[in-house]
Amino acid sequence: xxxxxxxxxxxxxxxxxxxxxxxxxxxxxxxxxxxxxxxxxxxxxxxxxxxxxxxxxxxxxxxxxxxxxxxxxxxxxxxxxxxxxxxxxxxxxxxxxxxxxxxxxxxxxxxxxxxxxxxxxxxxxxxxxxxxxxxxxxxxxxxxxxxxxxxxxxxxxxxxxxxxxxxxxxxxxxxxxxxxxxxxxxxxxxxxxxxxxxxxxxxxxxxxxxxxxxxxxxxxxxxxxxxxxxxxxxxxxxxx
Amino acid sequence: xxxxxxxxxxxxxxxxxxxxxxxxxxxxxxxxxxxxxxxxxxxxxxxxxxxxxxxxxxxxxxxxxxxxxxxxxxxxxxxxxxxxxxxxxxxxxxxxxxxxxxxxxxxxxxxxxxxxxxxxxxxxxxxxxxxxxxxxxxxxxxxxxxxxxxxxxxxxxxxxxxxxxxxxxxxxxxxxxxxxxxxxxxxxxxxxxxxxxxxxxxxxxxxxxxxxxxxxxxxxxxxxxxxxxxxxxxxxxxxxxxxxxxxxxxxxxxxxxxxxxxxxxxxxxxxxxxxxxxxxx
Numbered sequence: 003x004x005x006x007x008x009x010x011x012x013x014x015x016x017x018x019x020x021x022x023x024x025x026x027x028x029x030x031x032x033x034x035x036x037x038x039x040x041x042x043x044x045x046x047x048x049x050x051x052x053x054x055x056x057x058x059x060x061x062x063x064x065x066x067x068x069x070x071x072x073x074x075x076x077x078x079x080x081x082x083x084x085x086x087x088x089x090x091x092x093x094x095x096x097x098x099x100x101x102x103x104x105x106x107x108x109x110x111x112x113x114x115x116x117x118x119x120x121x122x123x124x125x126x127x128x129x130x131x132x133x134x135x136x137x138x139x140x141x142x143x144x145x146x147x148x149x150x151x152x153x154x155x156x157x158x159x160x161x162x163x164x165x166x167x168x169x170x171x172x173x174x175x176x177x178x179x180x181x182x183x184x185x186x187x188x189x190x191x192x193x194x195x196x197x198x199x200x201x202x203x204x205x206x207x208x209x210x211x212x213x214x215x216x217x218x219x220x221x222x223x224x225x226x227x228x229x230x231x232x233x234x235x236x237x238x239x240x241x242x
Numbered sequence: 243x244x245x246x247x248x249x250x251x252x253x254x255x256x257x258x259x260x261x262x263x264x265x266x267x268x269x270x271x272x273x274x275x276x277x278x279x280x281x282x283x284x285x286x287x288x289x290x291x292x293x294x295x296x297x298x299x300x301x302x303x304x305x306x307x308x309x310x311x312x313x314x315x316x317x318x319x320x321x322x323x324x325x326x327x328x329x330x331x332x333x334x335x336x337x338x339x340x341x342x343x344x345x346x347x348x349x350x351x352x353x354x355x356x357x358x359x360x361x362x363x364x365x366x367x368x369x370x371x372x373x374x375x376x377x378x379x380x381x382x383x384x385x386x387x388x389x390x391x392x393x394x395x396x397x398x399x400x401x402x403x404x405x406x407x408x409x410x411x412x413x414x415x416x417x418x419x420x421x422x423x424x425x426x427x428x429x430x431x432x433x434x435x436x437x438x439x440x441x442x443x444x445x446x447x448x449x450x451x452x453x454x455x456x457x458x459x460x461x462x463x464x465x466x467x468x469x470x471x472x473x474x475x476x477x478x479x480x481x482x483x484x485x486x487x488x489x490x491x492x493x494x495x496x497x498x499x500x501x502x503x504x505x506x507x508x509x510x511x512x513x514x515x516x517x518x519x520x521x522x523x
Binding site for chain 1: 427497502510
């Protein structure tokens with residue numbers, strides 16, 4: 003579903019990604035782990051088309067991702083951000099937020115689609131015309147996930163989707179993501195520094211360090227505490 | 243020796259729907275030990291820390307049957323007297339160095355401010371003392387860092403500067419409110435280790451406020467678990483896994499583990515726990 007080959011990104015004179023390559027199969031859940039500055043979020047941004055200056059090759063569902071993307075390609079990939087307090091427009095209602103993508107892409111049936119999506123992410127319908135500040139952190143993250151799913155994408159890019167949430171709310175959102183993935187046959191690319199979250203939600207993981215991919219392993223290796231790279235092991239020790 | 247005696251501490255704020263009690267009858271004592279207060283957003287843990295420091299802004303109200311620090315009654319203590327305590331005898335570190343340091347004052351001068359207020363050292367002695375404390379928080383080139391502005395240092399370095407600020411007057415009590423949650427995982431342990439080392443070596447009392455159960459269990463001697471403004475569980479840090487209150491058990495169970503094999507994570511039923519406490523949810 004996602005193919006990344008030799009992806010290199012420069013921010014001015016600084017090279018933040020050094021030829022990263024990996025593939026994610028359809029329906030798979032793949033995690034990128036590493037500390038701040040390792041380049042994990044940059045990979046997501048590049049896939050979402052938010053990095054102007056990159057080289058290498060990225061393919062999505064068999065289609066090459068170029069510098070310009072048409073609407074049909076954009077519709078296949080959606081992103082969920084870390085901070086539910088910062089990623090929703092403070093003066094738009096839940097309904098506006100969810101319907102915006104439909105309007106942009108000229109899709110009909112707004113009413114039914116918004117209601118169906120509220121049900122799918124477990125938000126009561128009475129929240130439809132609320133503003134973000136009237137919602138709790140967990141509810142906002144449900145809105146952010148709902149927004150990403152409105153265009154029925156095949157791929158969800160998740161950038162630390164639960165790290166700003168309380169543990170009990172994190173559990174709810176993780177359960178929701180896991181359920182949605184099965185239900186809607188989504189492919190996940192998750193960025194996180196939280197290894198237990200990877201263990202719960204993912205099939206494979208890639209360990210990034212200073213813009214280089216140190217290893218790619220199945221999650222079973224993580225669970226057994228047997229990542230192959232020294233740096234991967236170091237991350238395990240630290241999260242213990 | 244007991245540093246802190248708190249009995250029936252309440253913090254209330256007026257709201258449109260009448261008065262809201264955010265801390266409801268908290269009772270605990272603290273010796274020269276490390277006490278962790280854990281709870282989720284809105285549990286009242288941060289308000290507890292602020293109430294002890296006399297930092298609850300009006301129109302909030304703080305009441306207690308007893309609130310004593312080193313034998314001084316903190317209830318209704320006048321602001322000038324509180325100022326003499328804060329920084330010198332008790333100090334607090336906030337969550338995010340980016341927002342807690344003054345962006346237009348050099349780091350060294352900011353740390354020296356507390357000395358200026360509380361001591362009668364000469365400018366030269368103050369400078370020497372600041373460099374010393376920067377070294378104590380493991381900043382290798384204190385001379386350079388002294389001259390920097392807060393935006394020129396990393397988050398981890400910024401938090402070490404905050405800790406330097408807290409300990410420069412060697413207070414008896416240190417309150418750290420989420421000291422590492424704005425930091426990258428890789429530097430968290432380092433910052434906690436520095437703090438822990440200072441607390442042990444100088445025999446301070448520490449209150450570590452956090453939402454992170456594992457972190458608190460690892461770095462504290464004793465833990466209070468707060469929910470809805472009340473303490474629902476008190477235990478030794480090593481005994482956290484044997485917690486008896488359904489809220490604590492629920493929190494522990496809802497965290498994914500490194501060797502996770504559950505298909506679904508158990509979710510807390512807040513209404514149920516709230517009902518058990520006989521309070522609002």
